[in-house]
Amino acid sequence: MTITTDLSPTAEPAELDGAELDTTELDAAALVSDRQLSSTAARLGLSAGDLEAFGAELDALRKSVLDDLGQSDVDYIRKVIKVQRSLAAGGRAVLFASFFPPAWLAGAAALSVSKILDNMEIGHNVMHGQYDWTRDPALSSKNFDWDTACPGDQWRHSHNYLHHTFTNIVGKDRDIGYGILRMSPDQKWTRAALANPAIAFALALMFEHGVMLHDVEAERVLSGDKPWREAWPTLRGGLHKTARQLVKDYVIWPLATGPISAGPTAAANLTANIVRNVWAFTIIFCGHFPDGTYEFSIEETEGESRGHWYFRQLLGSANITGSPLFHLMSGNLSHQIEHHLFTDLPAARYPKIAPQVQEICERYGLPYNSGPLRRQFGSVVRKICRLALR
């Protein structure tokens, strides 16, 4: 179901007078803590006790999956890795004949799919620690690195910690516009926002480099908030990884495929990188920006309970409906809600528990934002354009 816009956080909270809340059954202390916790929770009619019960149900669901993890989960991710590595090796091999257009197309396609699987279903999920329980060094969140410009360790800081802990808290979650886009009406409009569509388009094409620069916090360095000295080690790490990636895709493999195929091979590699960039951008922008996702203020999330943390993750995220193949290619980020509730459960489990999450949400009267790609992404594109203007 999709929620209606009158519940959106952008609506003025004028009707949220304390008098409208049913306070008869709440003691004074609970009411105070409720107000401190979140005006959003109050607006949706949830008490601190409701939030606690909601959190306990999700904790129980999480535990039931954790207790059930086993060989089939490991076999699954190893199979995906095997398919991905085979596509990478096969694609590179076919590109030795890349002067021949059908070979070029096959190679570029295999590499595109390989990079998408590597980044989404494998890299993102392994680096979240979803397979740390296996104790397999090849599936360890600390060891894994992915086929993109952003070094794994930096991403684990900017994404796993900052974004997942402070999801959709305006002023704390740098994933709201990544410091370069205006993605929330609560972010101040300046003339720079006029460039929103152009920046978003460029970011889609260069997404891996955008992600790489994310942890450097380039916009804070430029504005003088963050000293160069502090940003440099991060940037150096990012540039080092980027250089290795560039050498691989645009020097080693083109040279290896010989003088006739060198140019077409480089072009195929560029194509694969761009296809992956645009796809990752599309899926990831549908995670928190579609209509109906909520944002939170720093004040209302201070000292929040575990139940409220779950509540915020649910309201700040949006799912995309689709086929099993679509879920695989999106790294199951099409189940962004389940991912944000249970970051470290193997993502292939998300489709299986989604009906239970949805059922819990229905019982608590909470919205569960889900829709097909064209609708979710369409609303993101509209938001990018709308927020450019006001």
Add this chain to the structure above:
Amino acid sequence: MLTETLKRAAVILDAAATPHGFDSYVQLVAPTWSTSEVRGRVGHVDRQTPGTVTLTIDTNRNWAGFRAGQYVQLTVEIDGVRHTRCYSPAHAAGAGRTIELTVKAHPDGLVSNYLVGHARPGLLVGLSQAQGQFCLPEARPARILLISGGSGITPVMSMLRTLAAEDHDQPVTFVHYCLTGRDLTYRQELAELSARPNVRVVRVFTDEPGTGDLDGFASVEQLDAIDPEWRKAETYMCGPAPLMDSVERIFAAAGISEQLHTEAFTLAQVVAEAGDVGGRLVFGRSATSVTSNGRPVLEQAEAAGLAPEHGCRMGICHSCICPLTSGAVRDLLTGDVTTGPGQEIRICVSAPVGDVEIDL
């Protein structure tokens, strides 16, 4: 030669295969391939006696060999989770790449029961290089006494086989204790070895007096009966704690403790009661320890003046994971207890249960 060439090529190919490395592609078709790790594949599986299994493992080219008596860390995957345990190879030390392990199923031993019940030819395992100081010196002692109990037979069997393989001709006495004759592993081979003029094999079946070469538990009288000159021997012993304790006392009383070399079994630690406080929490790498107050390991480390890497402090980001060295911790979100060396734990949501050491 071929390996060296391949290894050199692998360095170049790593740049072409970045970030996953060349190995990960070769492993698609050859799972035991690695340019650095020791990996192996189970060859023969022999269940000599009830509750034991003897495995041969064909290692890859990274195996650097071992000295008789040393142990290896063996890693197997059970229901998707890797588990590592120490086992002493029982084969003669030498240049070969095949190692032999004999594993006895312990009542609560996850790995030992798995191997005894499910090991089959073709099973892939991870290995460490050989480790440990319990081994025969390169200059072989003039008189050697080997003592083992139960599954402690493997390192001393390796010593005995190594000496036999090099046609060592000085006196060697081997005393082995087990419950009954049916529990004796390497029965046939021990009989053959005892035919050598310099080798004496003494089998003691403690639960069935009169069926072995001698009866009863280790004592001065028994040692005198085995070899009146045992006080002159360099002695190598591996077995359960009661056997080790009594022999250590005998050697101490004789004033020759420095001639006794021992290797204890390491059994999994017993998990303490829930909500345990007051245990010793050791931060191994920082050489710091505190008395546990039951709070998460991260908090206690910070209170002790350490600054571990961490992020969310609520168990979601995995920035703080550290390996457990020994002991057990409780996951404060699920209540689950985690134990076992090398287990990665999230220190922000894990509290110690009893005595714990963290590699931090």
